[in-house]
Amino acid sequence: HTANEGSFKWSAPSNIALVKYWGKKENQIPANPSISFTLNNCKTITTLDFQKKDNDTQFSFDLFFEGQPKESFRPKIEKFFQRIAAYLPFLSDYHFTIHTENTFPHSSGIASSASGMAALAMNLMSVERLLNPDMTDDYFYKKASFLARLGSGSACRSVKGSIVVWGEHEQTEHSADLFGVPLLDAVHPIFENYQDTILLVDKGEKQVSSTVGHNLMHGHPYATQRFAQAHHNLSKVKEALRNGNTELFINVVESEALTLHAMMMTSMPYFILMKPNTLQIINKIWEFRAATGIPVCFTLDAGANVHVLYPERDSVKILEFIKNELVAYCQNSQYLCDILGKGAVQY
Numbered sequence: 075h076t077a078n079e080g081s082f083k084w085s086a087p088s089n090i091a092l093v094k095y096w097g098k099k100e101n102q103i104p105a106n107p108s109i110s111f112t113l114n115n116c117k118t119i120t121t122l123d124f125q126k127k128d129n130d131t132q133f134s135f136d137l138f139f140e141g142q143p144k145e146s147f148r149p150k151i152e153k154f155f156q157r158i159a160a161y162l163p164f165l166s167d168y169h170f171t172i173h174t175e176n177t178f179p180h181s182s183g184i185a186s187s188a189s190g191m192a193a194l195a196m197n198l199m200s201v202e203r204l205l206n207p208d209m210t211d212d213y214f215y216k217k218a219s220f221l222a223r224l225g226s227g228s229a230c231r232s233v234k235g236s237i238v239v240w241g242e243h244e245q246t247e248h249s250a251d252l253f254g255v256p257l258l259d260a261v262h263p264i265f266e267n268y269q270d271t272i273l274l275v276d277k278g279e280k281q282v283s284s285t286v287g288h289n290l291m292h293g294h295p296y297a298t299q300r301f302a303q304a305h306h307n308l309s310k311v312k313e314a315l316r317n318g319n320t321e322l323f324i325n326v327v328e329s330e331a332l333t334l335h336a337m338m339m340t341s342m343p344y345f346i347l348m349k350p351n352t353l354q355i356i357n358k359i360w361e362f363r364a365a366t367g368i369p370v371c372f373t374l375d376a377g378a379n380v381h382v383l384y385p386e387r388d389s390v391k392i393l394e395f396i397k398n399e400l401v402a403y404c405q406n407s408q409y410l411c412d413i414l415g416k417g418a419v420q421y
């Protein structure tokens with residue numbers, strides 16, 4: 075099959091890890107398995123136009139972010155193309171025009187690499203499928219996740235929903251280092267439509283790139299223990315999800331967030347990525363939970379923003395609590411309401 079030109083459009087959501095991926099081996103292989111909630115509202119929408127070109131010696135693409143040419147994204151995409159070229163032989167046959175936009179505010183401190191790389195991987199797989207129409211859906215999505223992983227590790231968890239495992243885990247069937255797989259276990263109804271309200275505490279540039287961060291786990295004094303712990307915590311999160319055990323869920327998820335930050339605080343060089351307001355919010359959540367018994371908890375990425383996780387049935391009370399007590403700690407009072415989602419969507 076050949077195609078001279080065409081266009082595809084996909085969106086892919088962000089995801090929030092419950093058990094964190096922190097540390098990797100060669101070729102974007104994770105040092106430990108992780109599990110995440112796929113989000114719904116925070117996403118990247120990407121259009122990929124492709125046009126056959128004469129020379130097939132190198133990659134050629136133009137990049138637009140929210141309608142404007144975006145040269146600063148070029149090195150990341152260039153590197154991504156180099157990594158995936160061996161798996162997508164058509165890559166150097168076409169000139170690509172990439173138009174991309176996020177539904178969340180620019181420089182909100184929300185990492186767009188997961189949603190962005192996943193959306194681009196979906197589009198590239200659509201070209202691949204156009205040229206090889208016989209591929210199965212299963213192959214299509216697995217390879218999309220495989221490619222997304224090579225762009226940004228956590229991006230492989232954004233292809234599908236609503237709960238995804240990435241990394242070989244002895245107690246999770248079909249789990250793999252090379253791509254994310256949706257959790258197939260039945261999940262207790264309390265975790266259906268689970269809510270994630272993201273409090274934007276600090277919208278500044280990341281202090282530590284995740285590439286640098288992952289590398290700090292090489293030779294880290296606690297690395298071996300940490301990687302073993304992630305395996306145990308993944309089993310516990312799955313048990314909590316299955317049984318509707320919110321107490322176990324909260325214990326593991328909050329411990330994972332603090333452990334991620336503890337790894338950064340104890341690496342060399344060391345970093346503190348939380349801000350004073352991050353701690354204020356955590357303490358407020360703990361007070362509220364003790365006072366009301368509502369199973370709300372927090373998690374963190376490699377930054378100061380706080381993800382507040384809670385069941386849909388408690389939404390009204392939690393949103394009231396957030397508005398009355400937590401918004402004061404957000405930069406420009408900004409927060410984003412999200413919910414479990416189903417993964418990438420083609421337009």
Ligand code: PMV
Pocket residue numbers: 090091093094095096108187188226227228229284285334375376
């Ligand atoms: O996908 P990367 O390389 O940007 O790493 C992301 C790592 C964390 O967000 C901190 C944790 C995770 O599992 O998503």
